Amino acid sequence: MSSQPEHPALLMPGPTEFDDAVLQSMSHHSESHIGPDFLATFGETLTQIRKLFQSTDPAAQPFVISGSGTLGWDLVSANLVEAGENALVLSTGYFGEGFADCLSTYGANVTRIDGPIGGRPQLPEIEAALSDKKYKILTVTHVDTSTGVLSDLKSLTAMVRKVSPETLVIVDGVCSVGCEELAFDEWGLDGVVSAGQKAIGCPPGLSISFFSGRAMQVFDSRKTPPSSYFGSLKKWRPIMQNYENRKPSYFATPSPQLIHALHTALTQILARPLAERFQKHAEVSDKVKEAVRELGLEIVATKPEDQAHALTAFYLPEGVAISDILPKLENRKVIFAGGLHKAIASKCIRFGHMGVSALDPNRNHIDHGLQSLRAALAECGYQKPRTRDS
Amino acid sequence: MSSQPEHPALLMPGPTEFDDAVLQSMSHHSESHIGPDFLATFGETLTQIRKLFQSTDPAAQPFVISGSGTLGWDLVSANLVEAGENALVLSTGYFGEGFADCLSTYGANVTRIDGPIGGRPQLPEIEAALSDKKYKILTVTHVDTSTGVLSDLKSLTAMVRKVSPETLVIVDGVCSVGCEELAFDEWGLDGVVSAGQKAIGCPPGLSISFFSGRAMQVFDSRKTPPSSYFGSLKKWRPIMQNYENRKPSYFATPSPQLIHALHTALTQILARPLAERFQKHAEVSDKVKEAVRELGLEIVATKPEDQAHALTAFYLPEGVAISDILPKLENRKVIFAGGLHKAIASKCIRFGHMGVSALDPNRNHIDHGLQSLRAALAECGYQKPRTRDS
Numbered sequence: 001m002s003s004q005p006e007h008p009a010l011l012m013p014g015p016t017e018f019d020d021a022v023l024q025s026m027s028h029h030s031e032s033h034i035g036p037d038f039l040a041t042f043g044e045t046l047t048q049i050r051k052l053f054q055s056t057d058p059a060a061q062p063f064v065i066s067g068s069g070t071l072g073w074d075l076v077s078a079n080l081v082e083a084g085e086n087a088l089v090l091s092t093g094y095f096g097e098g099f100a101d102c103l104s105t106y107g108a109n110v111t112r113i114d115g116p117i118g119g120r121p122q123l124p125e126i127e128a129a130l131s132d133k134k135y136k137i138l139t140v141t142h143v144d145t146s147t148g149v150l151s152d153l154k155s156l157t158a159m160v161r162k163v164s165p166e167t168l169v170i171v172d173g174v175c176s177v178g179c180e181e182l183a184f185d186e187w188g189l190d191g192v193v194s195a196g197q198k199a200i201g202c203p204p205g206l207s208i209s210f211f212s213g214r215a216m217q218v219f220d221s222r223k224t225p226p227s228s229y230f231g232s233l234k235k236w237r238p239i240m241q242n243y244e245n246r247k248p249s250y251f252a253t254p255s256p257q258l259i260h261a262l263h264t265a266l267t268q269i270l271a272r273p274l275a276e277r278f279q280k281h282a283e284v285s286d287k288v289k290e291a292v293r294e295l296g297l298e299i300v301a302t303k304p305e306d307q308a309h310a311l312t313a314f315y316l317p318e319g320v321a322i323s324d325i326l327p328k329l330e331n332r333k334v335i336f337a338g339g340l341h342k343a344i345a346s347k348c349i350r351f352g353h354m355g356v357s358a359l360d361p362n363r364n365h366i367d368h369g370l371q372s373l374r375a376a377l378a379e380c381g382y383q384k385p386r387t388r389d390s
Numbered sequence: 391m392s393s394q395p396e397h398p399a400l401l402m403p404g405p406t407e408f409d410d411a412v413l414q415s416m417s418h419h420s421e422s423h424i425g426p427d428f429l430a431t432f433g434e435t436l437t438q439i440r441k442l443f444q445s446t447d448p449a450a451q452p453f454v455i456s457g458s459g460t461l462g463w464d465l466v467s468a469n470l471v472e473a474g475e476n477a478l479v480l481s482t483g484y485f486g487e488g489f490a491d492c493l494s495t496y497g498a499n500v501t502r503i504d505g506p507i508g509g510r511p512q513l514p515e516i517e518a519a520l521s522d523k524k525y526k527i528l529t530v531t532h533v534d535t536s537t538g539v540l541s542d543l544k545s546l547t548a549m550v551r552k553v554s555p556e557t558l559v560i561v562d563g564v565c566s567v568g569c570e571e572l573a574f575d576e577w578g579l580d581g582v583v584s585a586g587q588k589a590i591g592c593p594p595g596l597s598i599s600f601f602s603g604r605a606m607q608v609f610d611s612r613k614t615p616p617s618s619y620f621g622s623l624k625k626w627r628p629i630m631q632n633y634e635n636r637k638p639s640y641f642a643t644p645s646p647q648l649i650h651a652l653h654t655a656l657t658q659i660l661a662r663p664l665a666e667r668f669q670k671h672a673e674v675s676d677k678v679k680e681a682v683r684e685l686g687l688e689i690v691a692t693k694p695e696d697q698a699h700a701l702t703a704f705y706l707p708e709g710v711a712i713s714d715i716l717p718k719l720e721n722r723k724v725i726f727a728g729g730l731h732k733a734i735a736s737k738c739i740r741f742g743h744m745g746v747s748a749l750d751p752n753r754n755h756i757d758h759g760l761q762s763l764r765a766a767l768a769e770c771g772y773q774k775p776r777t778r779d780s
Contacts, residue, residue, distance in 0.1 A: 004419040015643065017420050026416035026647055029394040030407050030593070032725050066595045067457045067620065068642035074620045102619040197643060203420070205456045205595045205645035228618060229492040230457065230464045250730070252458035253405065253587060255595035255648075257416055335422050340640070 002363065008330055009365045012337040013145045013175060013311035013352035014198035017365065018261075019268065022201060025260040033256055034248035042243040042259050048266040049210060052177065052200075053184040053192065054274065059213025060184070063233070063240055064206055064262065066255050069174040071207040071231060072193025073102035076139065076170050078228035079219050080191065080211075083107025085136040088129055088167075092120045092151060093144035094341045099172055103139070106227050111135075117343050118302045120151055123159050130164040136218075137168040142176035142192075146341035148313035148350065149301045150180065157187045168215055174198060177208070178269060179281040179310050179354050190215040196258070199281070199310060201355035202265040205258045277359070278309075284358040284366055285309035288351060291370045295377065296384040300348055311352045315344070320380045322349060328379050332372035392753065398720055399755045402727040403535045403565060403701035403742035404588035407755065408651075409658065412591060415650040423646055424638035432633040432649050438656040439600060442567065442590075443574040443582065444664065449603025450574070453623070453630055454596055454652065456645050459564040461597040461621060462583025463492035466529065466560050468618035469609050470581065470601075473497025475526040478519055478557075482510045482541060483534035484731045489562055493529070496617050501525075507733050508692045510541050513549050520554040526608075527558040532566035532582075536731035538703035538740065539691045540570065547577045558605055564588060567598070568659060569671040569700050569744050580605040586648070589671070589700060591745035592655040595648045667749070668699075674748040674756055675699035678741060681760045685767065686774040690738055701742045705734070710770045712739060718769050722762035 003020045010017050031038050042064075049062035065071065076099075081087055087108040089100040092115045100112045113121040113129060130138070138160055140151050157169050168190040176182060177192065178199030184192065191211040196202030211219075211233075219233055226232040235251045242249040269277065289299060289307060292314045300313040316325065322338045326349070329336055337352070339345035351373070357365035377384075393410045400407050421428050432454075439452035455461065466489075471477050477498040479490040482505045490502045503511040503519060520528070528550060530541050547559050558580040566572060567582065568589030574582065581601040586592030601609075601623075609623055616622040625641045632639040659667065679689060679697060682704045690703040706715065712728045716739070719726055727742070729735030741763070747755035767774075 007419050007421065010420045010422060012422055015420050015423060015646070023417040023419070023647075027413040029397050029413070030400045030405050031397065032400060032402055032727075033405060033594070035725065065458075067461070068455075068644070070642035071457070071620045074618065077619065105615070105617070105619040105622070195643070203645060203647045204423070204643045205648055225495065227495070228464065228621075229467065229495040230461045231618075231620065232495070252460035253585070253594045254458070255593060256405070257413075257593045258595055258645075258648075335425065337422075 008333040008335050009357065009368060010335050011352050011357060011365060011369045012335060013350050015204050016198055016201060016352060016355040017357050017363070018201055018203060019265070019356050022261050022264045025264040026203060026257050028257050028260045031256055033254055034250065038256050039243060039246045039248060041263050042254065043246050045259055045263045045266060046240060046244045048263070048270055049208065051270055052266060053182065053210045054186070055184045055210065057185055057213050059216065061211050061216050061237060061240060063209045063236055064259065065236060066205060066258070067207040068204065069195030069207060072172070072174070072195070072209050073099050074228050074231040075207070075209055075233060076191060076193060077103045077106040077108060078231050079226045079233040080168055080170065080215060081108045081136045082222060082224050083227070084109060086111065086133060088113070088135040088138040090121045090126065090138065090140040090151065091115065092141050092147055092149040094146035095141045095144050095172055099139050099141065115149065118147060118149065118300045120149055120306055123155065126156070127159055127163050130160065130167065135164060135167045137170050139170045139172065141172040142180060142182070143308040143310045145175040145311065147300050148308045148311050149306050150308040153182070153189065154187045157189060161188055168218060175310050179278065180308065181278045184210065196262055196265070199354040200265055200269070202262045203258065205255060206262060281309045281354065281358050284353050285312065288312045288353055288366065288370065295374065300344065310354050311350050313348050313350045315348050317377070317382045320377065320382050322346065324380050325349065325376050328376035329372055332375060334369050334372040398723040398725045399747065399758060400725050401742050401747060401755060401759045402725060403740050405594050406588055406591060406742060406745040407747050407753070408591055408593060409655070409746050412651050412654045415654040416593060416647050418647050418650045421646055423644055424640065428646050429633060429636045429638060431653050432644065433636050435649055435653045435656060436630060436634045438653070438660055439598065441660050442656060443572065443600045444576070445574045445600070447575055447603050449606065451601050451606050451627060451630060453599045453626055454649065455626060456595060456648070457597040458594065459585030459597060462562070462564070462585070462599050463489050464618050464621040465597070465599055465623060466581060466583060467493045467496040467498060468621050469616045469623040470558055470560065470605060471498045471526045472612060472614050473617070474499065476501065476523060478503065478525045478528040480511045480516065480528065480530040480541065481505065482531050482537055482539040484536035485531045485534050485562055489529050489531070505539065508537060508539065508690045510539055510696055513545065516546070517549055517553050520550065520557065525554060525557045527560050529560045529562065531562040532570060532572070533698040533700045535565040535701065537690050538698045538701050539696050540698040543572070543579065544577050547579060551578055558608060565700050569668065570698065571668045574600065586652050586655070589744040590655055590659070592652045593648065595645060596652060671699045671744065671748050674743050675702065678702045678743055678756065678760065685764065690734065700744050701740050703738050703740045705738050707767070707772045710767065710772050712736065714770050715739065715766050718766035719762050722765060724759050724762040
């Protein structure tokens with residue numbers, strides 16, 4: 001099925017498992033980062049990013065920069081908000097807290113609205129905050145990898161446009177882009193920061209972001225220069241525009257190998273309708289969540305409409321420790337992730353179901369993951385509670 | 391000779407050509423970034439970095455972070471100097487100017503001493519500046535890729551220690567680490583920022599840096615928090631220490647594939663004495679420079695002691711345009727780089743001779759590069775001037 005050596009199925013919420021062709025692209029021979037071949041590859045990749053975001057706004061700007069997904073927070077915090085300006089952060093877990101921390105580092109006045117553990121802030125509360133003072137930006141985590149909570153970007157953005165039309169709506173889409181519905185133009189988003197190593201299916205090392213024409217205008221109207229150097233959109237915008245126009249230019253050396261891998265991954269993604277990809281991820285997610293509930297376990301994201309399709313975070317039963325079950329899963333050649341959000345880190349594990357693991361039935365990752373989960377829980381002495389029908 | 395598909399020899403001053411085993415490591419199957427296998431690989435890699443810098447100071451700290459080499463400037467500027475403090479930048483080309491620009495972005499008061507084109511600032515001038523006011527840090531580009539000028543770190547650091555012992559000496563070693571002699575502890579350096587894609591021979595995408603125990607103490611005595619989030623040494627130090635101690639932790643997802651490639655490259659480098667590696671690069675550099683002079687061409691770095699061994703930047707003859715000769719070279723399957731430093735960009739080309747291209751005689755890159763250069767010049771109508779003896 002795969003030309004990769006046998007190894008445990010990596011079913012963490014990122015990095016995910018990668019397609020063979022994507023991994024082979026990582027070994028691309030060395031080439032000039034400003035030569036015509038690579039200009040074409042990188043240029044096409046940037047145009048593919050537009051399609052991935054279902055955007056046709058020519059003023060919107062894609063950025064692909066060497067770095068971790070975390071770098072996306074710096075891009076937003078050092079460019080789209082100035083020191084002393086207000087930022088409203090909607091938090092649904094660890095990554096909302098991190099985004100707030102990053103915004104504060106660059107001097108924004110941050111107000112954070114935390115959802116309850118396993119839930120998300122509700123519109124009336126957000127609307128009240130927006131009515132209270134003027135916010136330059138609002139940030140929201142589309143899927144928080146620490147809780148598996150999904151945010152409803154469409155309703156949120158519609159409300160913000162009504163209540164505070166000038167506020168930029170910026171999305172952390174690290175764990176959503178490539179598996180959750182995301183209609184950038186249609187929903188009126190101003191920015192999404194993401195990374196390659198989750199549902200996009202490209203090895204880690206790239207910060208991938210997309211900003212609306214409106215966000216770039218707000219950037220252009222800054223009174224102070226960007227407060228990061230490597231993360232300066234002023235430095236990177238001409239470079240990205242030049243690559244998309246096949247013109248050589250230099251700010252910092254890109255990684256041709258990672259860009260080739262991303263190009264391969266995006267070519268695969270865009271070869272099929274995006275709606276089909278989102279639907280398949282939803283079906284796999286439903287299957288995993290049903291199996292988890294069937295085991296008598298509780299999903300961290302409490303309401304069905306708040307449950308992400310990228311991963312399932314669920315609480316371990318009383319008496320089963322993470323340090324017990326993860327090695328038993330690994331013995332069965334499955335790697336899940338432990339908890340990350342400090343409030344629940346010791347109590348939950350996370351089953352990622354993105355990219356090839358969700359889409360390639362030949363890999364059998366999902367069934368193998370669920371079977372291994374049942375077996376490992378039994379090995380830990382867990383018996384599922386009897387239901388009324390049994 | 392190589393399992394890579396046939397392609398032009400990439401003889402730019404980075405990215406360089408890569409070893410087959412290094413490129414194969416880039417295709418490593420996906421694995422957990424906090425699992426025991428990757429903890430061991432990354433931990434070993436960090437320990438290898440210490441050896442690469444010939445350092446035995448346990449308080450010194452290596453950092454390997456997803457990003458371009460440029461990110462190293464942010465690490466220095468946002469962590470080792472605070473807004474309003476003085477930084478002295480010694481510039482030998484484009485990259486000195488960039489470092490100064492980055493320091494200013496984070497609020498340092500920058501004084502720049504520029505060498506003449508093709509030369510470097512001299513010790514008396516630097517000493518006078520250091521006597522004039524107190525500088526928190528001094529930065530110097532070991533090899534400026536835009537000019538091929540080499541700095542003399544040993545004499546410089548000895549002078550700084552005498553005149554201004556508290557000033558941190560920070561080196562931009564992007565184009566020197568792995569091919570130029572660099573004795574971190576012995577010379578008393580406080581920091582080197584580098585990247586993988588030049589003489590280290592790892593594909594681009596990693597910022598590699600090393601700071602002395604003293605630099606980390608200065609960092610710890612900051613009055614203000616680090617002014618970058620993704621580039622915060624406060625965030626990264628515990629992560630690097632945990633990897634070196636094989637303990638899982640998380641700040642931002644590293645790139646296991648790039649780390650595997652770096653590990654392979656460093657294992658190859660450290661399998662032989664470093665002195666031998668530096669010597670071989672010097673021999674290849676001497677050969678290239680002799681051939682260039684033999685052609686009647688002028689090397690940008692005027693004095694022999696200022697000439698880097700990583701690359702040779704040289705002026706094209708009157709009447710030969712970069713846009714003429716580079717395609718003719720590429721027809722012969724050789725890629726050189728055009729100019730980069732604005733003062734000479736249209737007049738010089740750059741021949742990189744690092745890593746496998748310098749060390750693996752089977753690749754025949756150096757002779758092929760020189761033969762192609764002679765042929766392309768002839769094709770452009772250039773005839774070398776007669777010497778007295780001919």
